[in-house]
Amino acid sequence: MWDWLAAPDYWAARFAVQHLVAVGYLLGFTCALRQFRGLLGERGLTPISRFLARVSFRGAPSLFHLHYSDRFFAAVCWVGIAGSVLALVADLGPLWAWLVLWVLYLSIVNVGQVWYAFGWESLLLETGFLVAFLGPGSLVPPAPVLWLLAWLLFRVEFGAGLIKLRGDTCWRDFTALYYHHETQPMPGPLSRWFHWLPRPLHRIEVLANHGTQLGVPFVLFAPQPASGVAALIVVITQLWLMVSGNFAWLNFLTIALACSVMGPWLLGPVTPAPPPLEPLPGWFAAVVLMLTAVFVVLSYWPVRNMLGRRQVMNLSFNKLHLGNTYGAFGSVTRTRYEVIIEGAAEEGGPWREYEFRGKPGDPYRRPPQVAPYHLRLDWLMWFLALSPSYGRTWLPGLVLALLRNDEHVLRLLRRNPFPDRPPALVRAQLYRYRFTTRRERRETGAFWVRTRIGDFIPPLSLTDLR
Structure with a gap:
């Protein structure tokens, strides 16, 4: 009955996405554990307790409205770390297990104030929520969830491309990379080398960026092998960004999303052989369809933002950080x-x-x-x-x-x-x-x-x- 929702050829894609998102959660919880006391703790720069005193649960849904102490925050982080490791080494199949990770990280982000006002926090939450509905490795992958992951990747890439095209003139005259490698928030070991590349190559980089972010995303919805090639182009671009600067787990998560579009001809050689797959249970198929309907509705706000004249970057339209808009570097500073x-x-x-x-x-x-x-x-x-x-x-x-x-x-x-x-x-x-x-x-x-x-x-x- 539910065979039309099945995507058996994308078992390797699900395996790759789930494991990469588990690494993303591990990074997020580890980062929170190591830094929260100085930033958000009881004696931190912006204590969570003060934030909770003036913001209601409705304004910032979080477990910490029930109780807050530095020990409790650390316990939440350790539970998140343990769950992330479990998802890496075992088949974290139950829907609730992935949703626990999402609730824990949502609780941190919603009280994180200025320290968590970055696009990759919302991206981890939205990706992690969708991954919860991919199902365990013993089930055939549900195609609608894979489509939603591809749609999320489209918004990440196309939104970033639009904000550049509409923003700073240096993106339109192809001079943005004359400055960006030097003035980006946190240069990496190779940023200086990238900065001193010949200027004609910088102009080619900008042109390639426009092609990857404004053209390639549409090919993600084409049949294989075209969609797989488009995803591979996204991966190569993200790897280029990873070696030229430090952008937390933004590039890593974008690569994870790109894996959702890759067919077995790309991921099969680097993932285990799939086990015999069971069909989707009726209740799970119904949940997947409801999820798809919800995200169709939530997509109204990011689509309106992308099509509007006053596009904004990295904005969550709801407190659950689902159906967000993304984008970066609409303007480029010329001097550091x-x-x-x-x-x-x-x-x-x-x-x-x-x-x-x-x-x-x-x-x-x-x-x-x-x-x-x-x-x-x-x-x-x-x-x-x-x-x-x-x-x-x-x-x-x-x-x-x-x-x-x-x-x-x-x-x-x-x-x-x-x-x-x-x-x-x-x-x-x-x-x-x-x-x-x-x-x-x-x-x-x-x-x-x-x-x-x-x-x-x-x-x-x-x-x-x-």
């Missing part, structure tokens, strides 16, 4: 600025620099490979350099934490120049950064040249903050 935080043991200095784990600081340090891990404070420091308003809710708390040598906040940094006693003063300076040329790199060994612009935060003491 960095906020450098320093401390002094006494008035007059000497001033010593705090070093962050990922963001540029020491000009002689090679930009590290961070992705698919996500350094939340480092990313917010990039936004802070664009405008002080981005630090309105957390920057005063960061300065106060440094003046107190708060251990949880200091764990977010790479190096604390005051390990024995807190500094008497903390200040922030604004610098302009640019990549060294090949000649400058040979002569100095530096990766960056930086020029001081001026004060960003004047010297402050604990007395000043009181």
Whole structure:
């Protein structure tokens, strides 16, 4: 009866998507566990307890409305990590098991405030919710869920392409990559090399990006092998982005979505042989059809956004983060600025620099490979350099934490120049950064040249903050 919903040829696609999404969950829960105390904990920069006091469950659905403590948050993260590992090593078949992971991560994102206001958080939630309905490995894969995953990939790619085409003129005159590799939020080890590629190649990159994001997504819905080739092009593009910069798990999840479109001729050689498959039970087929109807309705808002003149990026239209709109880098900054935080043991200095784990600081340090891990404070420091308003809710708390040598906040940094006693003063300076040329790199060994612009935060003491 339900054979028309079955897609037996896509068993390998389901296997790949489920396992990659399990890795995505593992990254998300691990990142939350390692960073929440300094960012969101009881003594963090924006404590969850304060957020819960002013936002209702309806405004931010989360388990933490029932109870919050740092121990409970850590327990949620550990349960999520255990479930993610189980999904990797075993066939996490039951629908409820995947939905538990989704509820746990949704609970974190909805109280994560500014630290979780990134498109890849919503993408992990929407992808993870759909994966729950792919069923266990013993069942034939349901075709409608695979279509919904392909539709999600379409929105990710086409939305990103539209926002570029409508946004900054540098995407239309093919000069965006003259700047992007140098000014992106968190450059990687090869970003400097990409930046100094010949400019004609940069223009070809932009042209290829437009083709991949504006043309290829339509081919995802074509029969095989065309759809598989389109998915492969998406994967190659995402791998290119992964080696040229650090974008957390955005590229990783996009690759996972692309696997949902790949036929056995692509994934069969790299996945196990499928077992004998059972037909879809009637109740499960009915659930899949209801899910499809719900997402048809939810798609109204992202489609309206993409077709509208005032398209926005990375927006959730509901508190469950389902049916979102995506996109990135509608505008490209031409000049890189960095906020450098320093401390002094006494008035007059000497001033010593705090070093962050990922963001540029020491000009002689090679930009590290961070992705698919996500350094939340480092990313917010990039936004802070664009405008002080981005630090309105957390920057005063960061300065106060440094003046107190708060251990949880200091764990977010790479190096604390005051390990024995807190500094008497903390200040922030604004610098302009640019990549060294090949000649400058040979002569100095530096990766960056930086020029001081001026004060960003004047010297402050604990007395000043009181």
